[in-house]
Amino acid sequence: MYMRTISQAIVIFLAILMLNGCKKDEQEIPQQEIQFVIDHSSGSTPINFFDVFQNPAGNSFKTSTLKYILSNFKLVKQDGSFESFPNIEVVNEEFDTTKTFKLNNVADGSYSALRFSIGVDSVQNATLVNGGGDLDPSDGMVWTWNTGYIFLKHEGQFLDSAGILQPFVYHLGTNSGYTEIEIPLQSFTMEGKLKTIRLNFDLLKAYGAVNTLNYTIWQNQQSITPSDKPWILAFKANLKQTFSIRSIE
C-alpha cells in the first residue's frame, strides 16, 4: 500500500515534469517562421472572377476556379544544402485564408534560393489516404479512378475565334505534371524573426512564359488523354516561371 502510494507519486511527479518539459521547449523556440502571402495576377492586375482578361495567345477569358497544391518547400543555402518543410498547401483564389501559410522552425542562416513544387511528388501521389498529408479528398483535388492528386485547376470561359463563349478546363496532374520551381533569393537571412515573403502567381505567364497556349486549341486539358502529354510539358515549362517574389519583409 505504502509502496504503491510512493510509486503513484513518482508517476505523477514525472508526468508533471514531462508535460512541463514539453511546454517549455515549445515556448523557448523563437518565432523562426516564414509566412507566405500569395497574390494571383494577370500581368500586373490582380485577378478576380468577374473581369475579363487576355492571355498571351489573345483569348479573352474569365476565371471561375484557380486552385493548386504546393508542397516540398525547401530553403537552399549557398553550399547547396537545404532545409525541408513538410507543408502541403492547397491555394484557392476563392478563399483568402488559403493564400497565407507558414513554414515553421526555419533555421537561422543565409539562404540563396527557395524551392517548392506545384503538386505532390510520386510517393505522395500514390495513395489518397494521407498520401498528401492532411489533403482531404473532399477538397476536390483528387482523381479517384486514376489514383492521384489534381495539382492545379484553372477553369473559366473564353471567347473562341467565332466570338462564342466557351468553357476551358485545365487540370494538371499525374507524376509527369509534377512541377518543381526554384526562385533565387538575394541576401535572405533568417535571424530568429518572422519573415514574410509575398509571392505573385501570374496567370499570363502560365499561358505564355515559354509556350503560348491558345485556349481555342488547348481547350480542355485534364492530363488524362494522349493529347495532354505535350500539353503537360508545355504548361509545366510555363508554370516554372509563374511565381515571382513581390516583397520580403
Place this chain on the structure above:
Amino acid sequence: MRNIWILCAIFIFSSCAKDVPVPGDDVAQGPTPLNIQAPFGLPQLTIPQNNPTTLEGVALGRKLFYDPILSGNNAMSCSNCHAQNFGFTDHENTLSTGIDGIAGTRNSMPLFNLAWAPALLWDGGATDLESQVLAPITSPIEMHEDLTNALDELNAHSEYPALFEKAFGTKSATSFLLMKAIAQFERTMISADSRYDRYIRGDAQFSEQEIRGMNLFSDMNKGDCNHCHTLGGLFTDFGYRNTGLNLEYNDQGRFLITLNESDKGKFKTPSLRNIALTAPYMHDGRFETLLECVQHYNTGFQQHPNLDPALAFSVHGRLSQTEMEDIVAFLHTLTDSAFIANQAFSAP
C-alpha cells in the same frame, strides 16, 4: 512495482507524443485487432500499416458497403453493383451505369481476395483499396461536393458517429476514415473454399471431365489459361494484357492510366474464382457464357498490335468442342458456395 515502472515509461513517452492514447483515457480499449490469415492455398498477406484491420472497422465498413446513404440520391449502395450471390458483381447490367462516362463503358468487377490485388479496377487505375472507395461514391472525373454531403449525412446520422468512434476513436466521419472502413471490410472478403480447393486438399473428387479441363487449362499448347490466370492460389497474376477482343478498342484500358501506346487495349487479368457466378464477362461484359469466353481464346481473338504474345503465337482452333466444354466444366469447380453464403459478408 515493475508494472509501475513500465507504466511510468509509457507515461513519459506518451506525454510528449500527440497520437499515442494515454492509458486510462476514456476511449476505453480501442478497437479489437483482427488478424486476417491467408487461408490454405493463398499467398501471404500484407495489410497496410496505415490501416490495420479491426473488428469494429470491418463492421463499420460492411454497414457502409450496404448503405445507400453514400449515393447522391440515397438509392444506391455498393451492393447494387456488387451482389454477394453473384460473387459480388453486377448480374443485371452488362455495363454498370450510374458512375460516370468512363465507368459507364465497363462491366462491374467481382469483389474477393482484394487484399492481394496490387491495383484495382480493370485498368489498375486505383492504387489501393482505400483510394478506390471514393471512385464510385463521387463523380470520378473529379470530386464534387458529393463526398462532403455523404460525410455530412454520416455525421448527422443516429448510428454512424458511435460506430466511427468504436472503430477509429473519433465520432466524426472523415473521408480518410470512410475509405479505411470500407477497405477493411473488403480485405476480409476472402474466397478460397471452392470445390477445386477441396479437391487440392484431398477433400473432394473431380469428375473425369473436370480433370481433363484442369489439364487443358494448364497445357501450353491447348488452353494455356494458366499463363495469365495462374492455376491455384488467386487464379490471376494481375498482369495487364491485350486479349484481342477488338482491333480497335473504344475503351483503351491500361493506356488511359499510363498513356503508353503499348498499353492500348490492355486490361487487368481477372481472377477466375467464382467465374461461373459472375456473368457477363470481360471488361465490357460482352460474353454471356463461359463457353463464349473459351471460344474467344480458341478462335475469337484478333491480331491487335498489342495482342499478348501468349495468344499471338497460339494456333487458331487448337481446342475441339469437347475440349472447350471440358475447360468450362473445370471453371465451374472454382465456385465457392461457402463464400457467397457467408453471413459475415451479407447485408448487416
